[in-house]
Amino acid sequence: MFIANLCAVKQVKMYKQQNFLRHFLFLFFFSLLSFQAFCGVIKGTIVDKKTREPLFGATIQVAGTAFGTVADREGRYTLNVDTGTYTLIVKFVGYQDLIREGVKVAENQEIHFELEPDTETLDEVKVTARKNLENERVLQVERQNATIAIENMGAKEMSLKGISNVEEGVKKITGISVANAGQLIVRGLGDRYSTTTLNGLPIASPNPDNKLIPLDLFPSATVKNITVSKVYAVQSFADYSGAHIDIGTKVHTGEDFFSVGMxxxxxxxxxxxxxxxxxxxxxxxxxxxxxxxxxxxxxxxxxxxxxxxxxxxxxxxxxxxxxxxxxxxxxxxxxxxxxxxxxxxxxxxxxxxxxxxxxxxxxxxxxxxxxxxxxxxxxxxxxxxxxxxxxxxxxxxxxxxxxxxxxxxxxxxxxxxxxxxxxxxxxxxxxxxxxxxxxxxxxxxxxxxxxxxxxxxxxxxxxxxxxxxxxxxxxxxxxxxxxxxxxxxxxxxxxxxxxxxxxxxxxxxxxxxxxxxxxxxxxxxxxxxxxxxxxxxxxxxxxxxxxxxxxxxxxxxxxxxxxxxxxxxxxxxxxxxxxxxxxxxxxxxxxxxxxxxxxxxxxxxxxxxxxxxxxxxxxxxxxxxxxxxxxxxxxxxxxxxxxxxxxxxxxxxxxxxxxxxxxxxxxxxxxxxxxxxxxxxxxxxxxxxxxxxxxxxxxxxxxxxxxxxxxxxxxxxxxxxxxxxxxxxxxxxxxxxxxxxxxxxxxxxxxxxxxxxxxxxxxxxxxxxxxxxxxxxxxxxxxxxxxxxxxxxxxxxxxxxxxxxxxxxxxxxxxxxxxxxxxxxxxxxxxxxxxxxxxxxxxxxxxxxxxxxxxxxxxxxxxxxxxxxxxxxxxxxxxxxxxxxxxxxxxxxxxxxxxxxxxxxxxxxxx
Incomplete structure (x- = not known):
């Protein structure tokens, strides 16, 4: 199973990550097999203690067993277990583990968890796949630890600010405005001084008078995050002095879903x-x-x-x-x-x-x-x-x-x-x-x-x-x-x-x-x-x-x-x-x-x-x-x-x-x-x-x-x-x-x-x-x-x-x-x-x-x-x-x- 947060961050201490990945995949595999009729259900949310932001991809495990599950995009989880008393372990990359003992499960039990950031762990995080992130907390960790200076905006922040497409999103980033005919102005430099990529790859513009593709072509419903770099990195083409705007499209990595909106x-x-x-x-x-x-x-x-x-x-x-x-x-x-x-x-x-x-x-x-x-x-x-x-x-x-x-x-x-x-x-x-x-x-x-x-x-x-x-x-x-x-x-x-x-x-x-x-x-x-x-x-x-x-x-x-x-x-x-x-x-x-x-x-x-x-x-x-x-x-x-x-x-x-x-x-x-x-x-x-x-x-x-x-x-x-x-x-x-x-x-x-x-x-x-x-x-x-x-x-x-x-x-x-x-x-x-x-x-x-x-x-x-x-x-x-x-x-x-x-x-x- 491709898991966004595990693909998005990389612990410098490799043996810790490998153990965590192995343990997580093992738990998730067994959670998928748990279709048998359990008598008890534990459900609730896992969020950041300070920001109350849902922690998509956080894991919850029953200590001493192979039973566990993963929080969805809203931080919600559901865990089926037999009735009894358990110790629950909640984990998320970049946060302190939370252990709660003596949890009694009868039929339905609702428990909400609040995790605190782990300062030492965050200092060791190295971002390797930022395109798959939309959680504001993790995006900030990426921004803090990135090799070059970047600014980013995830789907969560776009939703909070009522942003309907990428053009509206980039206008909220420092030093960027949009002129007539959708031309992007970055630090006073016009359209010709910037570049746009889709998932890191160049993308052509249908407008012969503009270098950049019209950014309102990309609705927020299909975008996971926007990453803007105003300094040059040699891994990209060198034809920008204003900004490199990368549009990351969504990839399914969590709980199965079907949604309809009007x-x-x-x-x-x-x-x-x-x-x-x-x-x-x-x-x-x-x-x-x-x-x-x-x-x-x-x-x-x-x-x-x-x-x-x-x-x-x-x-x-x-x-x-x-x-x-x-x-x-x-x-x-x-x-x-x-x-x-x-x-x-x-x-x-x-x-x-x-x-x-x-x-x-x-x-x-x-x-x-x-x-x-x-x-x-x-x-x-x-x-x-x-x-x-x-x-x-x-x-x-x-x-x-x-x-x-x-x-x-x-x-x-x-x-x-x-x-x-x-x-x-x-x-x-x-x-x-x-x-x-x-x-x-x-x-x-x-x-x-x-x-x-x-x-x-x-x-x-x-x-x-x-x-x-x-x-x-x-x-x-x-x-x-x-x-x-x-x-x-x-x-x-x-x-x-x-x-x-x-x-x-x-x-x-x-x-x-x-x-x-x-x-x-x-x-x-x-x-x-x-x-x-x-x-x-x-x-x-x-x-x-x-x-x-x-x-x-x-x-x-x-x-x-x-x-x-x-x-x-x-x-x-x-x-x-x-x-x-x-x-x-x-x-x-x-x-x-x-x-x-x-x-x-x-x-x-x-x-x-x-x-x-x-x-x-x-x-x-x-x-x-x-x-x-x-x-x-x-x-x-x-x-x-x-x-x-x-x-x-x-x-x-x-x-x-x-x-x-x-x-x-x-x-x-x-x-x-x-x-x-x-x-x-x-x-x-x-x-x-x-x-x-x-x-x-x-x-x-x-x-x-x-x-x-x-x-x-x-x-x-x-x-x-x-x-x-x-x-x-x-x-x-x-x-x-x-x-x-x-x-x-x-x-x-x-x-x-x-x-x-x-x-x-x-x-x-x-x-x-x-x-x-x-x-x-x-x-x-x-x-x-x-x-x-x-x-x-x-x-x-x-x-x-x-x-x-x-x-x-x-x-x-x-x-x-x-x-x-x-x-x-x-x-x-x-x-x-x-x-x-x-x-x-x-x-x-x-x-x-x-x-x-x-x-x-x-x-x-x-x-x-x-x-x-x-x-x-x-x-x-x-x-x-x-x-x-x-x-x-x-x-x-x-x-x-x-x-x-x-x-x-x-x-x-x-x-």
Missing amino acids: NVGGVFNTLGKDFYYSDREGSLLKTGNIDSKYLDMPYSSFEEKVKEKDIFGTSFVIEKKTALPDFSGNVGWGKSFGKLNVLLSMGAGNEKQILKDAFVKQFTAQGRVLNMFRYNSYITKFKIAALAGLSYTFRHSDYLNYSLFYARNAIDEFMERDGFDSEGVTLRGSNSVYHAYSLLNNQLSGHHEWGERWELNWAGSYGMTGSDEPDRRQVMFRKNEETGKLSLFLLNQQETMRYFGELDENEMVGDVKVAYRFGEKNRLHFGATYKRKTRDFRCASFYYNLDNLPSPEIFNIYDTDSYLNFENVANGNILIKRSYQPRNRYKAESKAYAAFAEVDFFPFPTLLINIGVRYEQVNQSVDYFDDGSIKRKSELKNGDIFPALNIKYTIGERNSLRFAVSRTVTRPAFVEMAPFLYRESYGSAAIRGNAAIQNGYNINVDLRYDLFSKKNNDMFSATLYFKQLNDPIERVQEAEGGSAVHTFRNSKNGIAMGVEVEMRKEVFKNFRLGLNGSYMYTDVKLPKDGGIYTDNQRALQGASPYLINADISYAPYLRGGDDRMILALVYNVQGPRIHSVGIFGLGDNKQLTLHTLDWVGSYSLGRHWSFKLTVKDLLNSKVRFRQDVPQINDKLEVEAFRPGTNAEIGFTYKF
Whole structure:
């Protein structure tokens, strides 16, 4: 039987662990055979004495017999014995053994145990499988004893704080925020400076403009823990200076279970309101991309075909309904078959949100309004995720794991706009966007030990990610200011159009790591990794020429089927022109070969020196067509050495001082290294890569102090960091053909520095406070010919100078420990940050300081029922953006909207 806590921790004194494992497996084997009709039953809970946290995996044994059992995820146990008087022994790794004598058993006896941490034992714990931990106490032990500085969050803490997915979880970690489009900002460094792995293996992003996969793809129901490392370790790829975020998925290791959960809720400003949505082919489970044959056929054939058949299957009609509550559900099943463990989990849900009376403006450098649109946005989301896991244990501590993870996020948005453009024309607009992200990832890994010195870990994965934007639609209407009558806006053919885009990316990874122990604590690690990633992207636009269409009578922007229909296409009143040029597609590939070696060395018991080096050979290439449809190839080949030094000095029993210094790399993305004009979607910025782009290299220095409590989860941590960015890659804007085009350059240099503080404190029993905050300073210098930017020196885009997270929780056990209530308030403040960089004499457009406050309440009734109520954004905060206009010495508001307060109530039943 694969047991999480025994796989998660490793006693330095090997003979003690082997005896404990042998004894535990022996007890558990006999407990599985105890189906005979015993006359007596002992049941209850095993928890941490101070924190009252359930000790999943704790054992209880009848002294002098082979009868015993294991506590489940809630710390509950049931032991069948004959009537009589017994001595019970309760054990858990890292805690003092508890012996209770003279326990009299008649028919049913309920006994609850509270274990105290064993200070001496915890000091000897070495974490070797942190991915399988979710208990907060054990995660803190891992954090305290880890070779490099880490921060982590387990499933228990995520549940307490009402966190529904990984993106919400990482925002609660010190120095991390999420900017627009889901881009992660770590210590002021943007998306390109961080990396994401799934169970320790790299995972590709379906978004061509982001390096990191959208973290809201991973619901908390499938996640065991999140581990964040902001210092570099040579066992990982060196392409991060911000953070390495590892998402550990759940593995069944405990009591068999089957659970079902349901949730219902919604946003207050959306429930019961009129909700508009665009015509859709099928449900949000269907992507509905255009048939490839209509893109690949000759243009003359397309012109004829589009008149014969409605190739799109959807119209420009906008329908209305009443916004009903959001629903979500999940089901989980875990079972052990001897040494084989199986876990299945699946969840799905929908969300609706209205952004009402929002607006966006653009100004000239003199402060005059260039254009302004008010808008209402109606957003529907459908999310589904599924996890299947198999684990097989053999010998004493060898095991094999297989996991299959699938996720899909579909976002359908209709936006109605009302305002005027830069020519002063009053307009109304209908915009429909449907975007679907998908991920399918397979992983197989193994852990093997030979004697007390040798250890082998190997893993392989194959993942497929997709990003589809099928059938983005736009219709613009001209509005008569005097009469209010609408007419089709015929300035150019792009005012009525469709857009299709699809991206497919495959990634294969193979990884082998070997460890050799010498001395009492010293270790030598070495290994190798291979990674290959391929991408295919293409997009097409379809423009509607309406010049031959008789002027229709238009009453609103929703009912368009009387004139924007297939009948008018078939009779030639509407001409559809396809724009699908060679430059609308590209293929890319990246191959990485890496090897590393490092040593953990203790010159004396309180000083750990970790020194390592990694070599990476990375070959990237992009096959594309330039503006003249000539086939080109852009390549970037580099072989680099990345050293890292981590020093940990332990002061007393619970104090430690850490120092880290390393060299890392920032590599350009595929679309950044090829000079073809690219637009991810209609309406987004035009992007042109740069064939001369090169890697950027970074020097990272961290100094950290940690203080951990002896008795509970109280802790204090403070960190100083400094990063020197050499040749950093920056997104800049240039003028091209009278419009702004984004491109990429290596800037001269940049720096990021700051301080981080984290604290957790139990004020009194079951009442806890948590606080973390960071202050950051960032600066980047652009080349003298830095394009059309107003300033050539500024803070990094997306970086907030300060971030604060705070939480208050009260989590008592009731009815003798059978029930548990959790009440929590979770607060976040995000300082002002650059949303978009100022150009053409305008200053930076900044998102202003944002405050949010969430409330979480839950109640576990016995071992079967649990209920939960979550209210997010109690403050109903307004998101505001303000533009600096230097010529008039003023700051003008350019956009504002309220996402709205969201409430959700749910229940879970465990069989």
